[in-house]
Amino acid sequence: MSPVSSSRSARPGPASSGPKTPGRRPWLTPGSKQTAFAWAILLPALLILAIFRFLPMLEAFYLSFTDYDLISPPRWVGLQNFIDLTQDPLFLKSVQVSLIYVSCSVIPVIPLSLGLAILFNRALLARNFLRSAIFMPVVMPAVVMAVVWTFMYQQDGVMNTILGWVGIDPVPWLRSSSTALWSVIMIGIWRAVPYYMVIFLAGLQAIPRDYYDAAKIDGAGSWATFRYITLPLLKPTMLLVVVMNVIVAMKVFAVPMIMTGGGPGDATRVLPLFIYQTAFEFFDMGKASAMSVVMFAILMAFAFIQVRLFTRKEEQ
Amino acid sequence: MITRRTMFGALAGTTLLTVPGLLRAFEFPSEPMTIQIWWHEFGPLTAYMNELIAAYQGLHPNIRIESVVVSSGDLNQKLTVALATGTGPHIIDNDASFFGLYYSKGLLDPLNLDVFGTADYQGIQDLYTPGGLDAATFDGKVYALPFQANSMSLFINNKEFAAAGLDPVADAPKTWEDMIALGPKLKITEGSRTVQKAFDFPYHSPRWELQLFQPLVEQFGGRLLAEDGVTVAANSEAAVKALTLWRDVTRVTGDPRTTMNVSSAPNQDFLDGRTAMWTTGPWATPQIHASAIGEDFTVVSYPQLDPQNPRTILYGFMWAVNSSKPDAEKAVAWDFIRFMLSKPEEWIAKVGFLQPLKGVAETEVAKNFPFFAVHMKDIETGSWYVRSEFTNEISQAIGRAIERTVYDDVDPQASLDQAQSEIERAIR
Numbered sequence: 001m002s003p004v005s006s007s008r009s010a011r012p013g014p015a016s017s018g019p020k021t022p023g024r025r026p027w028l029t030p031g032s033k034q035t036a037f038a039w040a041i042l043l044p045a046l047l048i049l050a051i052f053r054f055l056p057m058l059e060a061f062y063l064s065f066t067d068y069d070l071i072s073p074p075r076w077v078g079l080q081n082f083i084d085l086t087q088d089p090l091f092l093k094s095v096q097v098s099l100i101y102v103s104c105s106v107i108p109v110i111p112l113s114l115g116l117a118i119l120f121n122r123a124l125l126a127r128n129f130l131r132s133a134i135f136m137p138v139v140m141p142a143v144v145m146a147v148v149w150t151f152m153y154q155q156d157g158v159m160n161t162i163l164g165w166v167g168i169d170p171v172p173w174l175r176s177s178s179t180a181l182w183s184v185i186m187i188g189i190w191r192a193v194p195y196y197m198v199i200f201l202a203g204l205q206a207i208p209r210d211y212y213d214a215a216k217i218d219g220a221g222s223w224a225t226f227r228y229i230t231l232p233l234l235k236p237t238m239l240l241v242v243v244m245n246v247i248v249a250m251k252v253f254a255v256p257m258i259m260t261g262g263g264p265g266d267a268t269r270v271l272p273l274f275i276y277q278t279a280f281e282f283f284d285m286g287k288a289s290a291m292s293v294v295m296f297a298i299l300m301a302f303a304f305i306q307v308r309l310f311t312r313k314e315e316q
Numbered sequence: 317m318i319t320r321r322t323m324f325g326a327l328a329g330t331t332l333l334t335v336p337g338l339l340r341a342f343e344f345p346s347e348p349m350t351i352q353i354w355w356h357e358f359g360p361l362t363a364y365m366n367e368l369i370a371a372y373q374g375l376h377p378n379i380r381i382e383s384v385v386v387s388s389g390d391l392n393q394k395l396t397v398a399l400a401t402g403t404g405p406h407i408i409d410n411d412a413s414f415f416g417l418y419y420s421k422g423l424l425d426p427l428n429l430d431v432f433g434t435a436d437y438q439g440i441q442d443l444y445t446p447g448g449l450d451a452a453t454f455d456g457k458v459y460a461l462p463f464q465a466n467s468m469s470l471f472i473n474n475k476e477f478a479a480a481g482l483d484p485v486a487d488a489p490k491t492w493e494d495m496i497a498l499g500p501k502l503k504i505t506e507g508s509r510t511v512q513k514a515f516d517f518p519y520h521s522p523r524w525e526l527q528l529f530q531p532l533v534e535q536f537g538g539r540l541l542a543e544d545g546v547t548v549a550a551n552s553e554a555a556v557k558a559l560t561l562w563r564d565v566t567r568v569t570g571d572p573r574t575t576m577n578v579s580s581a582p583n584q585d586f587l588d589g590r591t592a593m594w595t596t597g598p599w600a601t602p603q604i605h606a607s608a609i610g611e612d613f614t615v616v617s618y619p620q621l622d623p624q625n626p627r628t629i630l631y632g633f634m635w636a637v638n639s640s641k642p643d644a645e646k647a648v649a650w651d652f653i654r655f656m657l658s659k660p661e662e663w664i665a666k667v668g669f670l671q672p673l674k675g676v677a678e679t680e681v682a683k684n685f686p687f688f689a690v691h692m693k694d695i696e697t698g699s700w701y702v703r704s705e706f707t708n709e710i711s712q713a714i715g716r717a718i719e720r721t722v723y724d725d726v727d728p729q730a731s732l733d734q735a736q737s738e739i740e741r742a743i744r
Contacts, residue, residue, distance in 0.1 A: 070400035071421040090738060155509060155574040169508040172573030175519075177723050264519075264719040280393040281708045282742065283417075 057296075063289035070283050081290035091291060093266055094274035095298075100181065101270055102249040105188040109245055110238070113193045117200035118230075138195045146258035149187050150174065153259075174260055177267035184256050184268050188249060196241045203237030204230070239310040246302050250295065271295050342430045342651065345644050350380045351652055352405035354395065356388045356633065357580075360602050360667045367666075368656050375655075379648060389579045392708075399423050399638065406649040408460075408636045411523075412451035412700065413707040415460050415634060416545060420705060424459040425637040428650040448672030451700050452634055460636035461657055464669035466597035467628045467694035468527060469687070471604070472614040476502065476512065476592035484614040489593075490623050492561055499568035502592045509574075515593040516570035516585065517562060519722075520577040522715025527629050527701060528595060529714055532558035534627035534699060535620060540714075545704040548739045550714060551732035559728035563721050569593075572722055598691040599668040615687035617694050630698030632672075664688075670695070709742035 064081055066074035085091045120131050137145065152158045153173035160170040173183040207230065215225045253272040256262060262269030262277070269277075271291065279288035355365060362385055369381040384405065386394050392414060398404040399418070408418070418424050427440060434440055437458045441449050452460035470488070477484040480501045489495040495515060502514030518524035533540055538554020541547070549555065566572060570591070576584045586594035587607040595618060604613055618628045635656070637649045657663075660671045661681040670676065670691060682688050702710055717735035720726040 069421075070396060071423065088741065154576065175573035175575070175723070177719070261521075263716070264723040265716045277712070280397070281712070282706075283396060 060289045060292050063285055064293045066286045066289075068285040068289075070285055074286065077286065081287050082294075084287065085290055085294065090266065090269075091274065094269050094271045095294075097181065097266070097269055098250060098271040098295075101185055101188065101252060102246055104182075105185045105192065105249045105252075106242065106245045108189055109192045109196055110241065112189070113196035113241070114200050114234075116193065116197040117204055118226075120197070121201060121204045135194045135198065137191045140191075142191075142254035143258060145187065145191065146255045149183075149255075150259050153183055175264065177264045180260055180264060180267045184252075184259060187255055187259075188252060192245060192248065196245060199241055199244075200234065200237060203234050207233045235310060239306065243303050243306050246306070247299055250299055250302070342428075342433070342647065344376065344651070345648060346378060348378045348380070349645060349648055350382055351407065351645060351649050352382045352384070353407035353409070353649075353652070354384045354386050354391070354405045355409040356391045357385050358388070358599070358667075360599075361669070364662070364666045365656075372652055372655050379652075381652065387580065399640075402640060404638050404640070406638055406641050406645055407653060408638055409463075409633060412460075412462065412632050412634050413703050415451060415636065416454070416703050417705045417707075418636070419454045419459055423639055424454075425639040425641075425646050425650075427458040427461070428637075428647055431647055431650040431654055443673060445672045445674055447630075447700075451632070451703055452636075460634035461653060462632045462634045462672060463657060463663065464599065464667075465630060465632040465672040465695060466599060466670070467630055467691060467698045468531075468595040468597060468618055469690055469694045470616050470618055471586060471594050471596055471600070472616065473586065473589060473592050473609060474612045474614055475609075476589065477614075480592075485616075488614065488616040489619050490617075492565060492619050492621060495565055495593075495619050496568050498593075499565075503569055503571075510571035512589070513571055513574070513585070513591040514569035515565070516572060516575065516591050517566060517718075517722075518577060518582065518595075519572050519575060519719065520582055521579050522711040524582060525715040525718050526711040527631060529558060529562065529718060530699070530702065531618065531627045531629045532561060535622070536561075541702045541704055541710070546706070546743050548710060548736065548743070550710070550717070550739055551729065551736040555732050556729050559718065559721055559732060562718060563728065566722055598670055598685070598688075601668045601686055611686070615690045617690055626694075626697040628694045628698040629701060630695060631701040706739070706743050710739055713738040713742070 063074060065076060065078055067077045067080075068074035116134065120127060120134075124130065140148075154160070155170050155172070159173060163169070163171060171179060174180050211229050211233070212225060215229055220228070251272055252270055253276065256268045256270055256273055257276070260268040262273050272295070275288050275291045275295070278284050278291060353365075355361060365383065369383060373379060373381060382405075392410060395404065395408060395410055399408070404423075408424075410418075415424065427437065429435065429437070429439075432440060437453070437456065440458050440461075441453070448462065448465065449458055452458055452462065472484045472488060474484045477487065482498070482501065487498070489498055499514045502512065503510065504512040517528050530540055533552070533555045536554035536557045538549065538552045538558070540549060540555065542549070574590070576588065576590065578584070581587075583594065583596050583600050583603060585591045586596070587603060587609065589608065605611060617626065620626050635653045637646050637653070639646075641649070657671065660673050660676050661679045663669045663671060664676070664679075664685050665681045668685075670682075672695065676682055677688070677692055685691075701707075704710060713735040714732075716738075717731040720731040720734070721728050
């Protein structure tokens with residue numbers, strides 16, 4: 001398949017009525033030259049992608065069918081790793097923790113980031129400064145953020161100090177299995193909202209002004225304008241945000257790794273963290289690869305369902 | 317259990333790590349050679365290692381020692397991946413409990429007898445206290461040498477004891493009952509906020525949790541891991557009693573919800589004065605000296621159920637040589653290890669690491685090391701930390717069990733039953 005869709009039209013077809021040139025046809029027609037040039041441009045990127053993305057993925061697929069401890073050669077075990085996973089309570093628990101993390105961090109992010117985008121799409125005092133300030137968590141490295149939040153969550157940290165002002169007892173944010181996951185989710189939300197706000201902002205600014213002017217003339221109020229103009233036209237952006245957010249949330253690793261190590265107990269042991277531990281602490285690369293394949297399947301299923309849902313609504 | 321009465325024996329003056337009666341001369345290579353060594357991050361260790369490297373390179377200008385300092389938390393992962401991919405260093409530094417795995421995979425070079433000038437491994441074992449090389453010996457051969465052997469003793473903040481009207485020596489807890497009795501005197505709360513803990517077990521790392529849990533199980537007459545290295549009894553009657561005691565002590569003395577301890581700073585609560593008593597190893601001494609506590613602390617033995625029949629933990633780090641390197645380089649790597657270990661007094665003075673060598677206790681520097689006799693007594697009564705191909709799985713399962721009981725009030729028996737089933741699944 002050619003990466004340049006227009007190349008077909010430039011190729012001389014058999015029905016061409018032009019004068020026929022005697023002798024051999026040129027080795028490269030103008031169209032195929034264009035195609036070759038496009039491939040040449042793409043080749044380095046494709047090679048890098050193949051070597052550093054697709055080959056490791058294929059290797060992981062292969063390893064998921066083996067018993068491999070990194071040191072001894074892999075031994076083929078067929079579907080055994082996958083069968084074991086279905087009976088492994090630690091794996092099932094980590095899938096559960098990941099799904100809670102994804103649903104509880106993705107759902108609030110949508111209204112919060114959209115709300116902020118709508119706010120910052122309006123003329124506001126110091127709008128650019130505020131936009132930059134709110135975007136700060138996105139540029140902060142995850143490790144730095146995790147360390148800072150660990151201090152903020154301490155008994156005498158900022159969070160408990162604020163609670164103390166309103167007479168609430170200190171909360172053991174990261175040191176209780178009933179609060180630790182929620183504390184980690186809160187950081188996920190805090191970090192994701194400004195990023196998706198920018199995406200929504202771009203989506204809002206792409207909506208033609210005329211629609212709003214026409215709605216105003218027709219007497220539509222703010223809610224009606226939002227419901228019947230903004231929201232439908234933001235659907236592609238919304239799809240992008242949901243899919244990206246689910247993928248990012250499902251892959252969360254650094255924050256729970258640094259802040260809780262998956263604990264207390266296994267309260268914050270999300271699937272990527274368990275995969276890491278299985279691979280590099282227990283050296284069970286086969287099982288870790290099988291978990292990665294399962295995680296890949298979950299993400300693909302999520303993405304597929306979301307795309308289907310949005311396209312169906314679009315068609316309706 | 318390992319007893320090391322001979323530690324205090326009459327071996328003073330022995331030239332440590334030098335075997336009398338050299339059999340075969342080790343011919344030191346004259347060609348240029350680079351030897352790589354990795355070690356785990358610990359400030360005083362790095363400073364002394366750099367001194368040793370400079371000294372060795374001064375003695376052997378044709379040898380270049382290339383060093384990499386790795387974070388303690390990442391060492392095992394990085395080392396194992398490097399060894400598996402053929403990019404590991406010549407000299408392996410890791411916790412003693414991992415060497416069983418390395419040995420089983422053929423990654424370790426047996427100790428070079430020529431370099432140490434001995435005819436057999438017994439010659440090396442004779443230099444160490446009984447049991448001191450247990451974690452390094454496989455099928456009768458020595459594959460590693462420990463550069464630190466620790467136990468966990470009880471460190472007491474003198475000022476906080478005095479503030480409670482207690483004497484850090486006379487009132488120090490000898491038993492867990494004593495510890496529970498001290499709880500209300502030393503634990504200070506303001507409303508629901510714990511300002512000072514009397515004592516706390518560690519919760520920052522499963523390895524530390526197991527380091528404290530294993531001797532508790534043994535105090536109740538149990539054993540977590542059988543000799544075969546795979547039969548685990550995590551939910552035995554002794555283990556359940558140990559976890560019940562852990563929980564009860566914690567309720568009265570500690571508050572696991574309030575801690576600043578992390579893997580890279582495991583003693584932080586004690587250093588900051590947040591806990592009046594804390595269990596750690598002799599290696600923490602330089603850190604405590606550098607903290608606000610200074611020299612105002614006391615060390616006593618790890619509390620016991622029965623002080624007449626003490627059980628403690630023994631753990632440490634060892635060096636071994638990577639079997640995949642060329643023979644000439646392996647020999648130099650062993651020679652560098654011999655050189656590094658040749659001054660155990662300096663290791664005590666500069667790093668706070670004790671080597672389980674005979675005669676160490678008699679050296680002047682050992683006599684001047686704070687509470688040396690207490691540390692050695694706890695080492696004497698210690699059993700090596702579980703040594704298995706599945707050490708990580710065991711420590712994590714037990715760590716989770718402890719946290720389930722302490723944080724979520726899960727019944728100790730149920731919690732350990734779950735741990736047992738997790739370990740069995742991992743081992744299978």
